Amino acid sequence: xxxxxxxxxxxxxxxxxxxxxxxxxxxxxxxxxxxxxxxxxxxxxxxxxxxxxxxxxxxxxxxxxxxxxxxxxxxxxxxxxxxxxxxxxxxxxx
Numbered sequence: 001x002x003x004x005x006x007x008x009x010x011x012x013x014x015x016x017x018x019x020x021x022x023x024x025x026x027x028x029x030x031x032x033x034x035x036x037x038x039x040x041x042x043x044x045x046x047x048x049x050x051x052x053x054x055x056x057x058x059x060x061x062x063x064x065x066x067x068x069x070x071x072x073x074x075x076x077x078x079x080x081x082x083x084x085x086x087x088x089x090x091x092x093x094x
Contacts, residue, residue, distance in 0.1 A: 003060035003085045005030035008045040015067040016055045022070060028083070060085055 005023065007030055009016035023030050035042040035054060042052075049056040049063060057064040059082040064070050073079040 003062075003083050005083075006033065006058045007031070007055050008033045008035050008042075008049075008057075009055040010034065010036040013054050015053075019055045019057060019067040019070055022067075022074060026074075026079075059083060 005028060007016075007019060007023070009019070009032055011034060020032065033041070033045075035045055045054075045056055046052045049065075051066070053066055055066055055070075057066070057070050059079075062082055064073060064082065070079070073082065
């Protein structure tokens with residue numbers, strides 16, 4: 001099962017467009033949360049990410065960062081690891 005992907009973005013930011021394109025090219029579904037017209041939501045995103053720039057991407061509980069970090073994870077093969085979720089030994093038990 002793949003991890004949940006959440007991306008905070010703006011509509012026209014070129015890095016946001018590139019991140020969407022990368023995720024879609026992999027056939028991945030993701031929640032795209034626009035922060036263009038909601039300063040409070042953008043503030044909360046910044047507090048959560050520790051960064052003010054967009055996009056900000058989370059895969060499961062892992063903050064990947066922006067497009068540059070997402071693309072680097074893809075090129076190093078780390079994106080697949082993040083999508084797979086934590087190793088079985090690190091998953092919570094019922």
